[in-house]
Amino acid sequence: MTTKNLLVELFVEELPPKALKALGEAFSTTLADSLKASGLATAHSAVTAFASPRRLGAHISAVRSQADDKPVSQKLMPVGVALDAAGQPTPALLKKLGALGFDAGAVPQLKRQPDGKTEALFLDVVVKGATLADGLQKALDEALARLPIPKVMQYQLADGWTSVNFVRPAHGLVALHGADLVPVQALGLTSGRETRGHRFEAAIDPVMLLDADHYARQLLEQGAVIASFADRHAEISRQLRAAAAREGLTPIDDAALLDEVTALVERPNVLLCRFEEEFLAVPQECLILTMKANQKYFPLLDAAGKLTNRFLVVSNISPADPSRVIEGNERVVRPRLADAKFFFDQDRKKTLASRVEGLAKVVYHGKLGTQGERVERVRAIARAIGERLGGTALAADADTAARLAKADLLTDMVGEFPELQGIMGGYYARADGLGETVADAIEDHYKPRFAGDQLPRNDVGIAVALADKLETLVGLFGIGQLPTGDKDPFALRRHALGVVRMLVERQLALDIDALIDTAVKTFGPLVADPARTVGLVVDFMFDRLAVSLRDQGYGAQEIDAVLSRRSSRVHEVPRALAAVRAFAALPEAASLAAANKRVGNILNKSDAPPAAAADPARFVEPQERALFDALQAASAPSAAAFERGDYTASLQALAVLKAPVDAFFDGVMVNADDPALKANRLALLASLHAAMNRVADLSKLAA
Template sequence: MSAKNLLVELFVEELPPKALKKLGESFAAVLADSLKAQGLAPADAVVTPFASPRRLAVHLSAVAAKAADRALQQKLMPVAVALDAAGQPTPALLKKLAAVGADASAVAQLKRAMDGKAEALFLDSVVPGATLAQGLQKALDETLAKLPIPKVMSYQLADGWTDVKFVRPAHRLVALHGADVVPVTALGLEAGRTTLGHRFEARSATIELTDADAYATQLREQGAVIASFDERRAEIQRQLQAAAAPLGLQPIDAPELLDEVTALVEQPQVLSCQFEPEFLAVPQECLILTMKANQKYFPLLDAQGKLTHRFLVVSNIRPADASAVIQGNERVVRPRLADAKFFFDQDRKKTLAERVPGLAKVVYHGKLGTQGERTERVRAIAHAIVNLLRMATVPYTVDAKDEFEVLDSKVQQAALLAKADLLTDMVGEFPELQGIMGAYYARHEGLRDGVAIAIEDHYKPRFAGDALPRNHTGTVVALADKLETLVGLFGIGQLPTGDKDPFALRRHALGVIRILVEKNLPLDLPALIQAALPAFGELITDPGEALLTFFADRLAVSLRDQGYSAQEVDAVLGLNPVRLGDVPRRLEAVRSFAALPEAASLAAANKRVANILKKIEGTLPTAIDAALLKEPAEQALAAAIEQVQPQADALFEQHDYAGSLKALAQLKAPVDAFFDGVMVNADDAALRANRQALLNRLHAAMNRVADLARLAA
């Protein structure tokens, strides 16, 4: 029988919108993979997922009615065990044959072949291919078991006795192979060809699907449903742009909101609404968040990115007169905006400084005390960071009028007030606004703008790709805040495990890394960790070693994600650089060096040198006696090092890492000649030690920028 296209749909009650996209993708992918694995669908079969608020479905091309039979060779047992001295089958062989569904008559068809050092018996058989009904039943069972269901609910079937557990109650199952129904079951349902369309807009109560290929068309035309999640999302996006364009405005860019709204509607219609302009006196972040989070509306922004009093609604119905829908949404949003205005007005009646004592009543962690105690630790760490910047060997320049004493004053004020907005009504309602609201309230009180910015920015970067703190004060407080979290939690043994990271320590570590690297701060990571320890007193044990390893792992992952090769990353991080701001320049230098014609030979030689030095017991020899340089090749290498090393070191000290490595490329010829003509492990102990000292100096000279041995293939 020729292959036909397959359609499987599970019709359910409204699915959780935030999970719908993943549920739809998983339903299609797992079911298709299972059919492919069973030989019922080709590897290149086209998989089309569908997901709407009330359905999960998949269309799969070229599915066979029956999988092809396949040959199977089974090893039974060694000949010495299977046959007796007369060549007759032993009871053990007969028992094995029975276990695999054969009898004594199969003995004559058994094949002998070597299996390792012994000869064994093998049984050739043909395994019948699965029918589509069998294979699809297996695929459905696997698919439902593997769905990423956020929360399972239990419900009873129509018989009143049978319990079923699923994400939502399921009511219909469709399975069509071409125009034929495939007899499978799932969740107490038997497959058919009937489905339902839109609750209110469908042309008929039920839809009889003619065949698998008609699914999307029939749902659209008869059921008023755009079944494809991606098509529905694209249609909503198109309508949003079309509705905003005549107003000269732009919908807010919110991919997660767009996904959620796509999961809430089956036949979208975008409508334009508005609210009273006086609400715009409230910070726009508050209004945007309440419209997005509570109402699933799309706020409209002007060309400067400023919120306007207009917003867009995605309706699930298309009435001839949409005025009632528009008015209803405008009426619903007003109380939400009024609440935001009330919170904003009430919060401003009390200063941030007046709220600080209240942090002593907010528990941060059972072993680390309250938010008030945490605030004092952040202030102490921030003060230590300012001192490290003041004493940096590479001068750290602050604004012309912003000396370190002034910077420390600002840092202390910002760190003191940074967590105060946690006690405001607005942040209590919208935790996502912490820091942002603190900045608004700080400006309202007339605090220095630099302090207000630092209060907002001390959480940055909040996520991958987020902006960094904008000023010196925010940079210091952000580092202090993240270090307090990392040092404190590592210090009490609260480390991330697997995919569990309840305190977002990986994100905090990446935040520290990004600040140090992208702002090129002259701060050593180990010194930063040690500077944070005194703030904790006896609360924690020193987590320095574990924390440095954690940072190294996060940095390596981040660099590989940025496109650097594993070899490049290993070469640079193999030296455990303490100043992370140097890492990008070192990586670029290594990449430039690797492109030189001398690179491969020098990397291999460097690896050879490292292996020789590793085998030396005790202290490595360092003193080179010129009188013991007997061979011309070792004399030439020593002379080359004397000439090249000062050049490379001078460039290194100027942070010209690429230039430093390029200078070292001059050593290729003398290094090659040395290994071709000199025996390092000479019988004479003095000669041997002198040559080892020469290699030790070579190794030290070549590995200041990176561990070049790790570039060797």
């Protein structure tokens, strides 16, 4: 059967820009998947998504007008119900056949087949393939029902009675199979071949579509609309780079902003604008944020990454003289920048230190007190960490930074732009003459804020950032506010991963159990069960570490082998993983891992703990002596390598034990009748087990 390309478009009022990309992808994907499932499209049918501010569409290649007929073996009923004792059809069977369009003459064609514990009768029938009209109607209904709509609105149709729920009011529906109209309905609309172009710049309105394949071209040439989200995105990116290059500058890199602007315009036109240089005295983060968040502008940076007084606007119109558009945007941005300058000037009239007292009036959490109380807990944790990292001086700086870190929450700038908390604190600390070390720590104490974010720049910042995250984790775990499923309203997973990243990437020799215990003690009676809280938070930390390691490409066995030891020195995990990976590549690894697992099982089943060391005088079999001697020879270099942190060498020194271990298990009965002999052999195996599992639990590598 010949195929044609299919075009479906839903024309609507302006869609929510932050959701448009996802809406377009979901609409086209669900349509195509449903058509493939009904046999109207093939696995090789190409799908092109269209999404602009006022339309969702899909172009699907190689779509049939009718799907192939399919032979189906249809189950009727159990044999005991379908046939009587004489093997004749029962009324129930005849009624079932009648409902399917058959009479008693079809009984000889029925097949007996096993159906679980019984036999059933099956009828072989041919199901007629779905027509495109029916299949597309089903696909369209499914696509609309499964759209990831952020918020549904209700509106009335033209009859004044019927109400429809959808993301925005819909005004047009197109469904073309080649040049042929496919009759379908949706949202009170009946399909046609007419769509609308740009509100102001369409050359022809409405646009009468010739066929499915001319859709994008006609919209561009007649309707002044780039229908494809991807094409519009690429065109905006190209124009931004070109306009910036003409000025010798670079547009700010913001993927989310670019996606949002792509969803706001139908035919982009990038224009260069300017603002007064006096505003550059305001921290550039403030200016950039207000331009991006409030106006959807693209600030321009110089070669050093510093903000300039020029920015780019993506206009939805292309007048012959763009000066009025440029002037309008420059006029609109000026009050925004003036507000930022006013906030900055006003905030600097008070020091950060003078604001700290006000934190006692800001509620942090109903069960955990105020921000002021929280600051005192963070200070105590930061001092302890600072002492361990760098002694008294570092502890003092960490205390100062922790005391002031939340003070910018009470500033006008952060009140207007919460995203700037920490950043503004750093600027105000410098204005207060607190020095770069403390200012950087205040600015960085929220870091890392997301995957891939930078870590704090100095040890003071590390101490305060660790303290801040540990206080959050311990406090919320202590009152039972644990993440559940995909719900994590306090971003505790992100906090835990931030702690892990700082410990590992900065190679901080800090005991994670001791850190959490220190944090727990700062809460006093607010944490009802301190021991349980420590255990919960430690387990949570290791869970996040395991997830992070999987994301980095480590295998499940490698991770399990290292983390099952539950070493509180998290910074050593990367070296241990590298050692395990190197060990697993050795030819002796599989045998030794299996033997280690066997040894562990034997020791676990033992009635009493083994002696501290085996007594060579009690050896009976030569294999016992051989294993003892080999273990003595290998343990010394393995232990020495372990102590100096060379975990790879520590594990590889044990490779020589393969032969004596194999010989031991081939020739020695561990569970001997003589209790003393059995205890001595268990002691030997315990020494072997301890030597093999210094770095990781090698039994986890056994298949």
